[in-house]
């Protein structure tokens with residue numbers, strides 16, 4: 001099939017590439033000329049394991065194209081995907097300006113029957129709003145062309161995005177008619193053959209499935225974080241508690257790792273947007289609001305724990321390993337490290353930072369200066385530091401040589417925000433160690 005994807009972010013690029021891997025011919029359209037220029041040079045503007053190889057191969061085989069020309073993108077395709085951003089607006093609602101721009105562009109250049117598929121995470125009712133935008137433009141220009149707006153939310157995880165796309169637990173499609181259903185069935189056929197997991201539903205339910213899934217997972221994280229905080233008070237061990245809980249197949253062991261709160265481009269904004277959508281419709285989400293509140297508090301835990309060892313942070317130097325919201329990604333949106341570093345700087349500390357791939361993005365929020373120093377490698381960050389904070393569970397931090405850390409860190413204070421080091425091993429080397437469970 002001939003397809004076009006609007007948006008070359010994490011979702012757009014993975015969708016574009018994986019659809020080509022399914023043997024479709026796919027255009028990627030972005031308004032950001034810099035990103036399209038990078039693609040022209042063969043450079044992928046995001047870090048996602050495995051993506052570069054897949055792009056290189058599918059491009060060489062002639063199935064991948066890209067442009068800033070929206071008209072070209074619409075006219076080329078029989079199905080147009082919208083994978084543009086839906087960042088939070090000032091009231092924590094999803095900002096739909098980019099989604100509406102794509103709907104407007106779609107209507108402007110619509111030349112034959114087509115399906116617009118919304119992959120972005122959008123509040124319930126957005127597909128209907130886009131349908132109206134398109135219909136109004138067609139009516140105003142006197143065009144009578146069949147079209148439909150479908151909902152097909154994306155569930156990929158950054159760092160495992162390709163596998164998530166190619167081997168999905170489920171593909172949720174919200175459609176209004178057989179027109180949309182037939183096109184999406186044909187499009188995803190290579191994935192359905194082995195999985196039989198394409199779930200068709202109505203558009204409104206499909207839009208809610210995405211928010212409900214993210215809010216549920218975020219709540220699971222906040223839940224175990226609260227259990228961890230309580231366990232600490234009574235000298236119990238949350239690692240064993242989550243292990244014991246996770247053995248129950250009704251609960252499952254995933255998303256039960258206590259830590260310093262969830263971050264990233266999805267959970268924080270989607271949780272808040274669902275709360276706001278509830279409000280707009282007169283519903284007060286009590287559980288989800290509490291999960292959000294608990295998460296905000298959790299992000300302050302590393303500095304609170306650090307103050308037990310270093311009550312006055314003025315003039316101290318704090319080493320930070322890990323800036324991204326999770327390992328194997330350069331995405332720093334809503335990362336707990338942002339809260340931690342803001343608090344440390346406000347307390348008068350100097351921070352020395354290291355992350356294997358996220359430092360360039362981080363510099364856009366915290367440019368390097370006297371109080372903010374970026375290190376070139378994981379051990380350099382420790383030089384002259386008073387304490388080490390581990391904020392992302394990269395394997396290279398998990399397996400870092402602890403005796404080398406001991407040599408470079410004179411006071412041997414470690415706050416392990418991801419519980420990746422063994423307390424007993426650290427204490428044998430006279431570390432003052434605190435994880436998120438003790």
Ligand code: NAD
Nearest residue numbers: 007008009010011030031032084085086098101120121154
């Ligand atoms: P992103 O911000 O990384 O990328 C969005 C892209 O859209 C940008 O490159 C931007 O220039 C482009 N864009 C904006 N307006 C455009 C227009 N009119 N025409 C063409 N391109 C335009 O966003 P993302 O992380 O890929 O997320 C996209 C959507 O998918 C969001 O709704 C997000 O919530 C959802 N989602 C994200 C993830 C994730 O892990 N990142 C996972 C599932 C769902």
